[in-house]
Structures are given as C-alpha cells and as structure tokens.
Amino acid sequence: MKRTPCVVGINLGHDGGAALITDTLMVAISEERLNRTRYSPGWEASLLYCLRAAGLTLDDVDLVAVSGIGRTLPTRTESGLTHLGIDPSRIVPVDHHLSHAYTAYCLSPYETATVLVVDGGGNNNDTETYYAATPDRIERLGGNPTTRARAGEIGATYEAFTNYLGWYEQEAGKTMALASYGDPSLYLAPLFDVVDTQVHGRLTHTHAPGVADLARRTGFDFGPPDSRGEHELGTNAAAYVQDQTERALCALAEQTIAATGLGNLCFAGGVALNCVAADKLRRLDAVTDYFAPPASSDRGQALGCALYAFHRLTGNLPQRLLASDYFGRDYTDEEIEQALRRDPRSGLVERRRTAFTWRRESDIARTAAQMLADGKIIGWFQGGSELGARALGARSILADPRTTASSDALNQRIKHRELFRPFAPAVLADHAGTWFDLDVPSPFMLLAPPVRPDHANKIAGVVHVDGTARVQTVAPPSRPRTAR
Structure with a gap:
C-alpha cells in the first residue's frame, strides 16, 4: 500500500516551533504554547506534540525543512536533527523569507499573487522581499539591497522606536496601540524613502540609540527614553513611526504589484501583524484582494518550512485554503x-x-x-490552539x-x-x-x-x-x- 507523504517543518530561531503536513493533515504549534515562555526558541517539544497529534513517528517523516535567522541558512548539523537519528539527506534548509512566502501564498485563496515579506531580518540581510506566486512556483523577484545597513529597514526602525519607548523589540504592538493617541505631524522629515521596490530608512543605528541619534540629527524631540506611554512626546513619537511605516508599506506594495503585474497581495513577516497598516494596504487601488496568514511572524516559520518541504517532496505546490488558525490538536x-x-x-x-x-x-x-x-x-x-499571535x-x-x-x-x-x-x-x-x-x-x-x-x-x-x-x-x- 502506498504511504501518504509526510513532511515536517522546524523553526530554529525565536518563536520556535514545529509543523507536520500530510495529504490530509496540517498540525502546528509554537514552543511557547507548551512551555508558556513568550517568544521561546526551541522545537523539541513542538515536534513531539505534532508527531503525537498525527499518530506518527520520526520514521514516518520523509523530509524535514528547517529555517532560522542570521546571515546564512542553518546547516543540517546545526539543526540538531541528526542527533535524533534523522539521516542528513532527509533534512533541507530553507531561506527565512521564502518560508514566510510559502505560508502567505499556500494558505491564501488566490491562484496568482504578489507576495510581500517584511520583517526584522531573515537570511543574507533580507528585510523586505517580494515574489510572484503562481500554482507552479513562488519566484523571488527582488528585495532590499544586501549591503544596506539593517537600521535602514522598516521592521528594524519600528523595533528601534519600540525599544526607545521602553519595550522589548518584540512588543511592537504596544507602539501601534499607543500611536493612536499621538500626533505624527509634529515631525516633518520622512523616515523612509521608497525607490522602485527598495526601502531606505533614515536611522543609522538599530534599537534605542538609533532613535536618539535621529533626534540629534533632526532636532526632533521624542521625549525621554523609556517613557512607556507616560510622556506626550513619546506618544507623538509612536504616532510618527506608525504613520511613516504605513506610508512606506503602501508605497512598497504599490511598487511590488507594479513589478509583478499581480493584483492579489499576500503579506507576511512580523510587520504584517500591524493591523492598522494592513487595513490601509487592503484599501489601495492597486490591491485587488488582500491576505495575510494569522501566523505572519516567525510563529509561522515552521509551517512555511513544512509547506516548502511538501512542495519539494511531491513536486506539487500545496494550496490549502485557510479557514481558521486552529492548527493545534484536540483534547478529549x-x-x-x-x-x-x-x-x-x-x-x-x-x-x-x-x-x-x-x-x-x-x-x-x-x-x-x-x-x-x-x-x-x-x-x-x-478545540486545537491557535498558531498565530x-x-x-x-x-x-x-x-x-x-x-x-x-x-x-x-x-x-x-x-x-x-x-x-x-x-x-x-x-x-x-x-x-x-x-x-x-x-x-x-x-x-x-x-x-x-x-x-x-x-x-x-x-x-x-x-x-x-x-x-x-x-x-x-x-x-x-x-x-x-x-x-
């Protein structure tokens, strides 16, 4: 009897986790759901969870795809999977942004789409990339210059303001919420230039020092560091970075759609969780329709890796129309x-x-x-737990x-x-x-x-x-x- 194909995806970075896909099943979980430590790295408990949910063992897995963060892709040895007895020939590294692109397109309802990935950083200095997606393939068409400093990207700029305001970079949602209380018009200089499909930000350093340096160069007053919403100028700074991020994303979406000629927009990467900006993106005249996966951030990396592995194993690009985010297992x-x-x-x-x-x-x-x-x-x-945030x-x-x-x-x-x-x-x-x-x-x-x-x-x-x-x-x- 022919055995159904079975693949696993694993994220080696923060928001670690695992996913498992067969012809009829998708199950995925992030490590933090199991150990209750937010943004937790690791994948071991998640992998065991997925195997148990599917009633399978490692011997049933045909291919494991892994991704991580950093300049280079993780090696088969760095994955740690060989210690479990998995033959290196069954392990394949996946580019971080490509994994995001698979999650965005394969779960969408579209036959063709422009896929835009924007996050805090992938491999080879990727921070903004775009793809043309069809039922046959997901083709990368362009992205940010690899020589551009990370401080000049959209995600790192938003993280820097979040850090300056007193929060951990992963807590960008707090900056987005605070922004509604501020006035962005007090700061007139743009934070980003979008030239064709490339973004060039004005920050020269990452994290809080980048915002402090911007203030020195422009004369802008963002209030004291670590104000955490307690100072009016800090609130205005949040409004400023939110407004400038929305403008940059809208310009970038329009340019990438023009480059691909495909009006359906699939958006992924951590920046896609900015729901205020997303509501503006979907209303652009250039956008025919809009989709972002619920696990847009690195929580979705393992699932994107599994989708990539399924494509590589079977030759068929999986298109699994997503109706819910309940990828976890049920409990009796x-x-x-x-x-x-x-x-x-x-x-x-x-x-x-x-x-x-x-x-x-x-x-x-x-x-x-x-x-x-x-x-x-x-x-x-x-039922089963949500995969996204x-x-x-x-x-x-x-x-x-x-x-x-x-x-x-x-x-x-x-x-x-x-x-x-x-x-x-x-x-x-x-x-x-x-x-x-x-x-x-x-x-x-x-x-x-x-x-x-x-x-x-x-x-x-x-x-x-x-x-x-x-x-x-x-x-x-x-x-x-x-x-x-």
Whole structure:
C-alpha cells in the first residue's frame, strides 16, 4: 500500500516551533504554547506534540525543512536533527523569507499573487522581499539591497522606536496601540524613502540609540527614553513611526504589484501583524484582494518550512485554503479532566498555582453567555490552539464589550497591561458590516477597520481612541483537520 507523504517543518530561531503536513493533515504549534515562555526558541517539544497529534513517528517523516535567522541558512548539523537519528539527506534548509512566502501564498485563496515579506531580518540581510506566486512556483523577484545597513529597514526602525519607548523589540504592538493617541505631524522629515521596490530608512543605528541619534540629527524631540506611554512626546513619537511605516508599506506594495503585474497581495513577516497598516494596504487601488496568514511572524516559520518541504517532496505546490488558525490538536474530555485534577500525566505547566473548583455544564455556551451578560470574565478553551499571535476563540479570555468596565477589570486584575492597549471584538461575519466599516472577512484579527459611529457607544469596551477596532469575524466552523 502506498504511504501518504509526510513532511515536517522546524523553526530554529525565536518563536520556535514545529509543523507536520500530510495529504490530509496540517498540525502546528509554537514552543511557547507548551512551555508558556513568550517568544521561546526551541522545537523539541513542538515536534513531539505534532508527531503525537498525527499518530506518527520520526520514521514516518520523509523530509524535514528547517529555517532560522542570521546571515546564512542553518546547516543540517546545526539543526540538531541528526542527533535524533534523522539521516542528513532527509533534512533541507530553507531561506527565512521564502518560508514566510510559502505560508502567505499556500494558505491564501488566490491562484496568482504578489507576495510581500517584511520583517526584522531573515537570511543574507533580507528585510523586505517580494515574489510572484503562481500554482507552479513562488519566484523571488527582488528585495532590499544586501549591503544596506539593517537600521535602514522598516521592521528594524519600528523595533528601534519600540525599544526607545521602553519595550522589548518584540512588543511592537504596544507602539501601534499607543500611536493612536499621538500626533505624527509634529515631525516633518520622512523616515523612509521608497525607490522602485527598495526601502531606505533614515536611522543609522538599530534599537534605542538609533532613535536618539535621529533626534540629534533632526532636532526632533521624542521625549525621554523609556517613557512607556507616560510622556506626550513619546506618544507623538509612536504616532510618527506608525504613520511613516504605513506610508512606506503602501508605497512598497504599490511598487511590488507594479513589478509583478499581480493584483492579489499576500503579506507576511512580523510587520504584517500591524493591523492598522494592513487595513490601509487592503484599501489601495492597486490591491485587488488582500491576505495575510494569522501566523505572519516567525510563529509561522515552521509551517512555511513544512509547506516548502511538501512542495519539494511531491513536486506539487500545496494550496490549502485557510479557514481558521486552529492548527493545534484536540483534547478529549478525559485529558481535560486530567489537567483539571492536576494529574502529572497531563503535562500541564503552571506558572502559579491557584485554587479553583470545576463542574460539568449541560449547555456550556448558554451558561457562558449568561455569565458574560452578568459582567463575568471567562477563560475559554476549545478545540486545537491557535498558531498565530491572536487569541481567536480557542484559547481566549472573553468579556462583555458593551462597557469599559470589563476591559478595565481585565487590565487591572488579569492581564495587567497598559491602559492604552485596546481589546478586540468578535462579531458574526454576517453582522460585521453593521458594526464596522468592513466589507471583507477578518477571521484572523489582522485588520483594524473603523467602528461605525452610530454603534460605537454600544461596544465601548472594544473601541480604540482613534475609533477603530481590531475585529475578528466569526463564521460557521471550518477548520483544517487535526488529530486527537
């Protein structure tokens, strides 16, 4: 009997993880979901998770594709897979940006597309690259000059401002949220020049020193370092980098589409998580249609590697129309009860042990809805976990959006995060246009459309200061097959 092809993808960098693909199955997980350490490197626990979910062993795997960050691609030896007895001939390194491109195109609904990848850095100094994608291949057409300093790229510039404002570079979402409170017009000089399909930024150093140096050269006052949203000038600096990033991305998208002649835009890389910029990109006249995978950042690297490996193994470029981001495995009632009882066999990782009670409910949805209406906050666990950064109903905290009381309670008692950061609404897809200026599905919470003014006061808990909301549209269940 002919055995189905089986491939694995592994990310060796930060946001490490693994993915496994067969003809009928896609399962993927990031290491942080298993060890509860954000942005965690590593892949061992993730690989074991994927194999167990599929009911397979390493002997069943035909090809393993690996990617990482740094100037050069990882070698077969550096992958660490040979220590598991995997023959080097079954290991293939993949370019970091190409892996992003596979995730963006192969999960999209398009036959042909322009693929734009923008992130903090891949291999060979790649930071902005673009591709023409067809059912036969994904062809790289261009990218940033390899000799350009990293400080001059879009992702590194946004990271530098985030770092100057007092946050870790991976916390760029905080800068995006803070930007809505500021005024970008106070700083007139552009941060980027987009010439044809290449970006040239004005920073000469990465991280916070790059922003301090820019301030010295231009006379701009960005306020004191590490202001964390507590200083008006720092808030204006966040607005400035957000505005300039949006302008650069829009210009770059228009130029790359002109170069490929393909109007469908697939966007990937960490910068694609900037949902405010994404909502502007999709509205460009040059863009026929827009797609970004929910795991746009390096969380999606392992999946992109697996898609590449499947293409290389079978000769067929996989096109798996993505309906959801639930790539994790399902859990049985027995396994869930095992975790609730804190049975060591469950593998549960707890940072802090808190006493709780639990009971069964005959209609859990009705009970949860009533609790939400009563102002309660709910932790919701269902099906396989999300692969991307957004909580989309599989591993989510739910609260009543009608007032700010719930969002205030979430910030003060549970999430303990900055008050300027918004919470996201989930809305039935059929009703999204009633509440938001949104004429396309947004199932992955990667767009931030305006809230319709006549409805804003009805959902005050999720309306950002600029009148937008980071929306998730919810349709009848449709998900990739996963294994218990």
